Amino acid sequence: MREIVIGGAQMGAIQKxxxxxxxxxxxxxxxxxxxxxxxxxxxYPELTLTTFFPRWWMDDPAEIxxxxxxEMPGPDTQPLFDAARKHGIxxxxxxAEKTPEGRYFNTSILTDKEGNIxxxxxxxHLPGHSEYDEDRLFQHLEKKYFEPGDTGFPVWRNLDAWMGxxxxxxxxxxxxxxxxxxxxxxxxxxxxxxxxxNSQHGDEGLEKxxxxxxxxxxxxxxxxxxxxxxxxxxGVEDGHPLMGGSIIVDPNGMVVARAKTEEDELIVxxxxxxxxxxxxxxxxDFKRHRRIEHYTRITGQTGVITPDQETRSAE
Amino acid sequence: MREIVIGGAQMGAIQKxxxxxxxxxxxxxxxxxxxxxxxxxxxYPELTLTTFFPRWWMDDPAEIxxxxxxEMPGPDTQPLFDAARKHGIxxxxxxAEKTPEGRYFNTSILTDKEGNIxxxxxxxHLPGHSEYDEDRLFQHLEKKYFEPGDTGFPVWRNLDAWMGxxxxxxxxxxxxxxxxxxxxxxxxxxxxxxxxxNSQHGDEGLEKxxxxxxxxxxxxxxxxxxxxxxxxxxGVEDGHPLMGGSIIVDPNGMVVARAKTEEDELIVxxxxxxxxxxxxxxxxDFKRHRRIEHYTRITGQTGVITPDQETRSAE
Numbered sequence: 001m002r003e004i005v006i007g008g009a010q011m012g013a014i015q016k017x018x019x020x021x022x023x024x025x026x027x028x029x030x031x032x033x034x035x036x037x038x039x040x041x042x043x044y045p046e047l048t049l050t051t052f053f054p055r056w057w058m059d060d061p062a063e064i065x066x067x068x069x070x071e072m073p074g075p076d077t078q079p080l081f082d083a084a085r086k087h088g089i090x091x092x093x094x095x096a097e098k099t100p101e102g103r104y105f106n107t108s109i110l111t112d113k114e115g116n117i118x119x120x121x122x123x124x125h126l127p128g129h130s131e132y133d134e135d136r137l138f139q140h141l142e143k144k145y146f147e148p149g150d151t152g153f154p155v156w157r158n159l160d161a162w163m164g165x166x167x168x169x170x171x172x173x174x175x176x177x178x179x180x181x182x183x184x185x186x187x188x189x190x191x192x193x194x195x196x197x198n199s200q201h202g203d204e205g206l207e208k209x210x211x212x213x214x215x216x217x218x219x220x221x222x223x224x225x226x227x228x229x230x231x232x233x234x235g236v237e238d239g240h241p242l243m244g245g246s247i248i249v250d251p252n253g254m255v256v257a258r259a260k261t262e263e264d265e266l267i268v269x270x271x272x273x274x275x276x277x278x279x280x281x282x283x284x285d286f287k288r289h290r291r292i293e294h295y296t297r298i299t300g301q302t303g304v305i306t307p308d309q310e311t312r313s314a315e
Numbered sequence: 316m317r318e319i320v321i322g323g324a325q326m327g328a329i330q331k332x333x334x335x336x337x338x339x340x341x342x343x344x345x346x347x348x349x350x351x352x353x354x355x356x357x358x359y360p361e362l363t364l365t366t367f368f369p370r371w372w373m374d375d376p377a378e379i380x381x382x383x384x385x386e387m388p389g390p391d392t393q394p395l396f397d398a399a400r401k402h403g404i405x406x407x408x409x410x411a412e413k414t415p416e417g418r419y420f421n422t423s424i425l426t427d428k429e430g431n432i433x434x435x436x437x438x439x440h441l442p443g444h445s446e447y448d449e450d451r452l453f454q455h456l457e458k459k460y461f462e463p464g465d466t467g468f469p470v471w472r473n474l475d476a477w478m479g480x481x482x483x484x485x486x487x488x489x490x491x492x493x494x495x496x497x498x499x500x501x502x503x504x505x506x507x508x509x510x511x512x513n514s515q516h517g518d519e520g521l522e523k524x525x526x527x528x529x530x531x532x533x534x535x536x537x538x539x540x541x542x543x544x545x546x547x548x549x550g551v552e553d554g555h556p557l558m559g560g561s562i563i564v565d566p567n568g569m570v571v572a573r574a575k576t577e578e579d580e581l582i583v584x585x586x587x588x589x590x591x592x593x594x595x596x597x598x599x600d601f602k603r604h605r606r607i608e609h610y611t612r613i614t615g616q617t618g619v620i621t622p623d624q625e626t627r628s629a630e
Binding site: 124125126127148149152153154155156157162169172173174175177178179181182183184200201208211212215216218219222223252253254278280282283284285286287288289290291292294295296297298299300301302303304305306307308 | 439440441442463464467468469470471472477484487488489490492493494496497498499515516523526527530531533534537538567568569593595597598599600601602603604605606607609610611612613614615616617618619620621622623
């Protein structure tokens with residue numbers, strides 16, 4: 001048994017007016033709860049430190065930059081790292097990163113129990129659009145404010161397990177789990193900010209959107225025999241509702257813990273990393289069963305090419 | 316609207332002693348039902364024509380060969396093709412194929428409404444093992460009796476839609492759906508023979524095994540915005556129980572029809588192929604969102620390589 005007690009620290013709404021210090025205080029309050037619950041690791045959402053700003057159109061570079069961190073930890077986040085180190089709890093959380101070279105990423109980091117950053121991931125699959133879209137119920141401008149991540153999907157040894165990260169929309173892409181599965185991943189953590197309403201399909205409904213979130217994470221967990229922890233930023237941010245539904249999924253694809261609210265809420269489960277062993281040795285023993293010679297479209301083409309288009313281009 | 320009324324023709328148990336003629340008569344009875352229900356397409360299981368013979372160890376080539384078809388249609392299956400043509404119903408079903416060159420495959424074919432074979436698929440992901448395994452509750456010798464398919468995952472134009480096939484264990488591999496998704500697939504049909512009991516994990520339980528089957532098909536459907544129809548051979552074959560759970564899944568990953576029995580049973584749904592359009596144009600618009608430069612492990616390596624192994628081999 002290699003047990004990691006994991007806390008999923010769902011965050012309720014963060015308003016535009018809330019300061020980093022306000023948010024960090026709420027994060028530390030959840031961390032204190034996690035310490036009492038015996039957690040080894042606490043997982044926070046995507047873009048934990050601010051409101052989900054890509055819903056707003058901004059042109060002024062200074063207005064945009066206010067949402068980005070230029071150092072990690074910085075003055076506002078140092079108290080969080082200090083509290084984590086004091087409790088001996090590893091943490092992972094997302095934030096908007098501006099690099100010294102002036103590049104912008106949607107990033108998450110992972111620390112060890114001493115508060116040292118051991119892993120950094122930059123979001124690969126940016127949803128939404130880069131130009132103003134008047135047909136949408138609201139904007140989703142991740143393709144405007146961020147560039148696609150340049151890290152790929154690394155896996156790190158931490159807390160005696162192989163851990164990887166992804167962020168929000170990444171969780172809907174099976175390639176993400178498989179890239180980490182092929183590195184032996186045992187625990188994938190991710191945060192998300194998912195609007196309660198589909199901006200292009202207003203009548204889709206919350207129930208179906210929660211189902212799609214569960215479905216993607218559960219399938220990724222089962223098909224790679226890995227734990228998956230997905231943590232929401234939830235609640236109504238300046239009039240824009242975000243769904244909750246934070247879950248912990250075991251390596252059989254079963255949801256073992258689920259948030260009940262759309263507010264700051266800690267979900268806890270004692271996760272045995274050795275539960276990954278059976279699936280990895282049997283039905284998903286990749287070495288025995290995968291047939292990579294038949295997967296060539298997956299890396300050979302980005303978009304759809306229907307058979308009639310193939311024929312035309314071969315002529 | 317491009318509607319295809321699909322019948323999922325689940326088959327109950329087929330005993331060793333049942334003849335091909337017995338089975339084909341049952342298939343035609345389901346086809347007659349499907350005609351009354353207005354079906355355009357009927358989907359039968361994997362290895363529809365016989366019992367699931369890979370559960371038995373056999374050495375005698377003649378004993379093995381009795382389970383294989385050397386022509387399609389042949390004398391035993393011609394009545395099925397004739398009935399399908401009479402009704403104007405396209406069909407797809409699985410069978411064990413022995414080629415003129417003496418190669419053995421787990422195969423499925425697809426016809427048009429005139430009974431012409433328009434597509435052939437050979438199973439890629441063979442589960443189980445090739446040597447006798449005394450630790451198992453029963454044998455699963457697909458790797459002994461078949462070679463891995465050589466077709467890849469083609470997609471064909473049929474009934475005014477893009478259709479593809481896979482078989483049984485293939486449905487658990489996200490690469491399968493994605494290969495077809497990258498060809499614009501709108502309908503994936505598959506059959507399966509899934510034992511009710513995990514031969515290596517006897518207490519897994521039927522409920523979890525049905526869940527894994529649903530989960531894999533629903534995720535494949537949602538993540539590629541395609542219809543998926545999965546049809547079981549079910550019931551107790553010479554003492555060995557096979558699970559049912561045949562389902563039709565829409566391009567949102569929602570199960571819209573489900574078999575209630577473990578016997579011969581037709582499930583029917585009118586499937587609008589245009590329901591695929593929204594997902595393919597938005598959240599799963601591959602051309603805008605996929606990042607193939609970060610998927611290189613998926614085709615670059617078959618098995619797991621953990622980061623410490625990578626480091627060692629680079630030294």
